Amino acid sequence: MFKAKSSIQFLPSGKEGGGILPWVIAVMTYLSALSIGSGFALHNMSDLWSSELSQSMTIQISNADDESVAEQAASVLEILKSMPEVTSAELLSDDKITSLLEPWLGSGNVTDDLPIPAMITAQLVPNRHVDIIALEGKLHAVAPDAKLDGHQQWVDQLLKLSATIQATSGLAVVLIMLTTVAIIVFATNARLSAHKENIEIVHLMGAEDSAISREFKNRFMIYGFKGGVGGLVAAIITIIVFYILTKDLGDGLTPKLTLNLWQILTLGLIPFAVSLLSMVTADKAVRKALIKMM
């Protein structure tokens, strides 16, 4: 493949079947890089969500009778604090709850008449599973009005959604690859038929299939690399623009889209993978055509 190139090439250097190929490959690379990049970002986001959310739980106690609420809250706190999985538990003050509600209800609108439940938040030891059902039973025994929110359901649903989206983008990448292969096969065949005569002549002069295919392999490898780099650069620009645009959006709602070093390296490998794909596909298509000659 890297044999010194003779000054005499059996095919003219024209672009038959190849002129727009780098552009098509660039678009395909752009789409798959975005799919892969957003898949990675979503993966990281899910990790963040599941670790942040599953490290805490909330208990709500609501009853018209304030005294009963206070009593129940005290019992709940006692139980929580006795648990080894719980690092800390605290009862949110009315002021804190009011300030949490203000963004939704507007300042000054949280009146004393508004039935505000007692809120207890508990921080959990990271990565340690808490049996929510058993805990719920235990809490109900002392505080019948307690409602436990382990965030588990919320996290589970988010994770399910994110896994579905990741699978979909994986599928999209596979489809894009298959389409790219088909386009390269078309382009190779176009070049083959544009130069059928020359190929037949050198075949009859005793050129090996590998020598004939080498011309195509080198050319399509370059097409693939050009397109791959172009598409990746465009995708990176898109990701950066997206990052800048979303950076200042509500902090709690849209966790930061970040990529780690390995993921960035993986994206960097895309042009090489694309040019390899392009080269191998062209080689296969050429050999398939040559095998029809004696």
Place this chain on the structure above:
Amino acid sequence: MIRFENVGMRYGMDSEILKDISFELERGSFHFLTGASGAGKSSLLKLLYLAHRPSRGLTSFFDVNTVISTRAALPKLRRRIGVVFQEFRLLEHLTAVENVMLPMVLAGEVKEERLKEQSKELLSWVGLKDKFEARPSTLSGGEKQRLAIARAVIGRPDLLLADEPTGNVDPEMAQRLMHLFVELNKIGTTTVIATHDISMVKHMNAPELRLKNGELELIPAAGNAANPTVGEV
């Protein structure tokens, strides 16, 4: 060196245009291949330059049975065969010199400067001294023919096949080209020349492979000794 036994040939599903062809080409032999237009001369040559598989029979090239050999064994055999095609089949994007150099480059020749000198020498010899850098499309029919001949002989092939190699040149140039073939034959190149030119066949006093109705007949050299230069082993 080349052996055909009961060889048949057909294009696609058509009926056989060559039937039961049997002959042997000894190393260093010289034959004319004759027959009316459409008799199958070019078709037989296609079998001889390994462009087409026979529909039946046995073919053997340089002691390799090509009916049972793998496809991968053929390029090496082809590199020992030089062909002057009836339609020349030159590469349009290359200059005359590059066309002549091509077979050797494909065969792996790396000393391109020397090869270029040899190619120019050969082109001068066939009267194309002024056309080294010309593209085939700018050449006349006869010039193309001489270029095609130069390309076929540059590698001193073991087997030289020429399809009507003197059809487009004047008698004087025809003589000169035939002389080139004879000289190559003298140094051991087995030669088969397809032609219509009966007077040339008579003049050269070489054995004749005559195609008629799809069958091949071998007519030995007349032996009038006027020109005993060819066909000697």
